[in-house]
Amino acid sequence: MRSVGCVFAEEEAALLLADAANTPDLSRNIQCRMEGVPLEHILGWAEFAGGRVVVEPGVFVPRRRTELLVNEALVLLRNDPLPAPSVVVDLCCGSGAVGAAILRHAPQVELHAADIEPSAVRCARRNLEPLGGHVHAGDLFEALPTVLRGRIQVLAVNAPYVPTEAIRTMPAEARVYEPAVSLDGGSDGLDFHRRISVEGIQWLAPDGYVIIETSQRQADSTSGILAAAGFAVRTVRSEELDGTVVVARLVAGTVGR
Template sequence: MVSVPANDPDLDPDLDPGLVARLRAAGCVFAEDEAAVLTEAAPDAAAREPLVRRRLAGEPLEHVVGWADFAGVRVAVEPGVFVPRQRTSYLVEVAADALAGVAGERPGVLLDLACGSGALGLALARRRPGLTLHASDLDPTAAACAAANLAPVGGTAHCGDLTAPLPQPLRGTVDVIVANVPYVPTSAVPLMPADSREHEPRTTVDGGPDGLDLLRRVAVLAGDWLREGGAVFCEVSRDQAEAARAAFTAAGLRAVVRHDPERDATVLAGRTPTA
């Protein structure tokens, strides 16, 4: 078992060294950070113990404590709902810049497709107060979670397949679409970390044979919903970038690949033509 000396100079003195040691021994790479989150969620050791046991059993930390800190906002995350990844904060930053460019002085109109917890929409709405925000997810648990997260910013979550449940008057009025659709190839899903494989629905990660099944659908749908010069953003792996770009181009979008090496995050941007 890995031990943490009580006088370890790198350990936060407010953290229980025994808790850090247990998390490290269980394979938690960022044991100190996780210990801090668990301590915040339950400062009392007795109340914290059931949470620690759930984490040691492999349940995602965010499901254990009920939230994820993502892109400057705290997002409620329920068991069975996809946990937003920190690298996806890059997608939020790129989309925020696009909103400023397309909407100008207006707050703007945003769609968050395959929204999961609604984390992307929430982060963007916090950056642009007054944003008109609609989100959708096929899974009822995720849609309900997103509805709770988006209510404070005036957003609306719908349960259904991509744009199917959205209000029809939105067609042709949307400034930006964010769609963090699943993009892991089916053959690679068994190689994912156990906490994701065992605790997140497979439909939230499995993107089909090459990982791009849903991305292609989003590319085709985007033109009907975006206004002239509007933009759609999806996260992909770096290896998929060129195939994803080709899918956007085939759908009539002007496609650009953006990459952030620090977060190892790749974003595909597509714009509708302007007159």
């Protein structure tokens, strides 16, 4: 495995060995990994934010950097003074890893998740419904029940933000084995950020928040998009996680502009 570029070959081999029921299974799984199949797709699960989430083949694999999105959401929820359960939405949820991590630490929230990709929706339901979450299928806010309009306290977003032309330079395990719809953010990678900044306003509660993952290089642009839509913004960077998010608060008077 190291000969084909697996950086953590020993650790991955140990996981494959522990997972295999017999020698033929182990041989097959090692061959799949050497061909570039993501380790998480072979194992059927991924470690994320202190827990395990189911990850089916063809579904976006949660990255460690996205734990920053979870951390910032939990900070906001701890500071939420509302007596009623906070409404949290995991938008572009993929496997539902973000929503599952939030529910493990804040089980009192009303958690909804949405994705357009059918296999992701199926996988997210496996991860979220046992925890009390609700999963919806559709394109961004079109997927959500209308009863949530104007009630979302925290909108956690890991929308695609890879520029279209950059996808071809990504590692094969992402480019080949993850759906393009979970990667492609348009010509500059920010198409979804633009849509969310405009469409999200009608769905947020007064003083609600959008937390959106972006890259360090794109952070200023993502912040500018949200600020232009009427949000107060700040950027949070974690060198440990190699993650960047923009935290945007809906400013009073923005709704209905």
